[in-house]
Amino acid sequence: MKKVLKLLILLTAVLALFACSKKEAASSNEIVQWSQFLDPTIPLYKLKKPVYDEYLKNNPMPMPFAQDTGPALYRERAQRYLLQGKSGYPDFLEGTLEQVYSYIAAGMAAPIEDLFNNDPDKDIFAKSLVDAFTIDGHMYAFPNVANVRLLIYRKDLLEKYNLQVPATWADLVNVAKTIKEKEGINGFMFTTQTKEVRAFQEFMSFYYTLADKIYEVKDGKATYVADKANFAKVLQLYKDLFAVAIDPNSKGQDWKAVDYGITGGQVAMVTDGPWIWEHMTEDPARGTIISNLGVAPIPVPVAGQPSGTYMEVKGYVINPYSAEEKRQNVYNAVKMFVDKPFIELEVKYSSAPSIRSDIKSETEFGQAFSDNLDTGKVLEFINWDIPQNYIIDAIQSVIYERATPEEAANTLDKQLKDYEAQAVVQQEN
Template sequence: MDMGAGAGRHSAECRRAPAYQCVGHAINHRLSRPGGRTSARRSRERRTTLRIAKIAAVTAALAIGLAACGGGSEGTKSGGETPKAAKPDKLTVWRFGPPDDKHNAFMAEVGAEFQQKHGVKVEVQFIPWPDTTKKLQAAATSGSGPDVTEIGNTQVVTWAAQDTLVDLTDKIAGWEEGKQIPEALWVNETIEGKKYAVPWLGGVRAVIYRKDWFKELGIEIPKTWDELLAAAKKISSAKKGVSGFEINGGSDSMHAVAPFIWGNNGQIVANEGGKWTGKLGTPEAKEALTWYTNLVLKEKVAPESGVTRNSVDISRLFANGKTAMFVDGAWAKTVLKEANKDLTDDKIGAFPLPTKTGGVAPQFAGGNDLAVWKDSKNQDLAFEYIKLLASKEKAAKYAPIAGLLPFYPDLLAGDTYKNDEWLGPFAQAMPFGRTYAVHSNWVKAEETVMQQLLTSVIKGKSVDEAAAEADKQIDQTLNQ
């Protein structure tokens, strides 16, 4: 992919989406990883040399083109032994994405509370999405970076594998409030039994739709694939130039297609006997892929050009009245309203993506995590800050601002979300959240496999052949 098209699409997408969606895209822009671990006895120069060597090696192995801190610490063990240091003047925290008044106000409030309790000022730096990987890479090689960093949950394995994140296992074990976060939600943060990050806020996707058109045409909320297709057909027929259901064939197509595969009892990838195996060629997965691509090829409720569009491109079409339904996260509402001031709450709604026969389809449960950077001289203090920022009280307050969901079950099941017409459907889908392969190479597969599969089918290749090629690509990527 060329620099202009790829970088532009990535930048637009990542200005409005959460970390778990965008860190992977940034890595594929400048895919390189932080470097290797050294013992306490080795010199700082030796450590830097090893890290640079690993960055070069990983970059060569994983780069797939362009698509959408304190000074040197010594080795730590399970978050127990931390570098001894006097109380610092400040704690440095890295956040990803552009700040706005609401985000700034919340972070300032947390920082003031932390300073009052610990006597240490918190400095929050917001880093633009396209610069995140470059910034983290520089921190890894120089030994100068943040104390606390935000990180996408699917990227924890990538950075932990390069020994840039502190093993927080013991600290998390002693964090009482954190025990309320279900163990199933720590999958991406746990590598070989050790926890390297704390789940902060999460998100799933749902179908975003034009409420006013559904009302106008007497369409009920779809509960099955057949009902979803019938609704799309009715809208396409009644409104000239409007696609009933827009397919996503772009850089984040995996997130849009996975719920259909999972909602048909299919799989995308599985670890069998220590070997990763693609499962897109199984009957359940192929049936879902056939249904999805037939929205274009057979049913004609989505245009063929959709195979080149990601969720950002599609949201623009939705804002301009060119599509009636598409799959995206709760964060999309703000973007849609900014693009079209006439899209009031009585015109935009959301409902859980259904399974084939009825019920809520499983969704990719992405998340924004918080981690302690390995070179921080203030690791204990950094974790105290994480405990505050990821507390139940702060999660309840910040989740609506961020357009995400808390990981605390009682908050998720409470009236705040149950009675919210917009956030309710996303909260309803959250318990059905799933993840992909917890593998440092998954970001490479995630961004390319589904795009290539959908494109080849739309251009005439059979689903059987395209799925077989996709499985082969998954196998090679994850087992190399």
């Protein structure tokens, strides 16, 4: 029986290898991109597709795109890329800043500064975003999305109960508590599911109102510089909100509880990004609620303290194992994805801050994110896969009452300090 099982496993591996080689062969004269640009499951697809078709009519690409757009989830996309990318498949993919760091560490991100510096449009793109992907003089990704996390709130509910937009953490707890008591909905919502990247990002949004970084990275070495007292303060905020403003059954929820909660009327306030506006195209019934949403800076611990928040940057990474003769065509394909017609669509329908200086937001909602872009803080150049799991574990320990905020902060402090030696991204040659 064991021999049969081994043979089946071997046969499966061979078939998978054969399928992969067939897929590579099929892609030799086409460009394979893994992103949400033409993913038919996302709301903007119906709006993008006609613009994309018209664009290609006027600007024909030397090589066509393959049908495969890769896994929909960022983490699964990253895992698959790191597993199979050395086969040269896909040619390029979209990733978050943290994932790009991992790709650089694995030698899976091609430097593109030579192509970019010779690009006549290079000065159109926000310098801060280009800098985010430039490490030791090498540019490893072409920025396509930037946003910051801000407080999104139901203007109608605050007006109904004569409540002010929360400016401090105490305000946030009190306003969220009032709305939960009077409306019977969650006054606030966090993402708290295990291994959910959004949970880490939300935590960092509040942490950045207290400190600029967790590690100091210099000369190829990471030094742990965080104060565990700041971790305890953020974790206390989680405890306070879950105690009075969030239904206990909402523990361990994923990003959908945040996004669809605020746009569906089950949640009054969240820390979220500009993509919330995109739900208007996904479900017109949510339009009334979405058009009544306000945007404000992340509340701060103490009145008058400067606000900071997590900045999310996404970019397109070119696979260094993609065929050399395709490289210019692949770069041109990436450039097409961030050309004016498509960024205009993104800005108009998702209200994302524009990465291009020649495009401005058309909505008050979107402009609020553009106005607060300079409060965003970019993560340090380290491998965040393990630290983000430590942080999510600390959140869960507090909300499930396995530890006090101080106890969870002590554990987190030790874990992140111990990780210091392996934190820096070591690049493969």
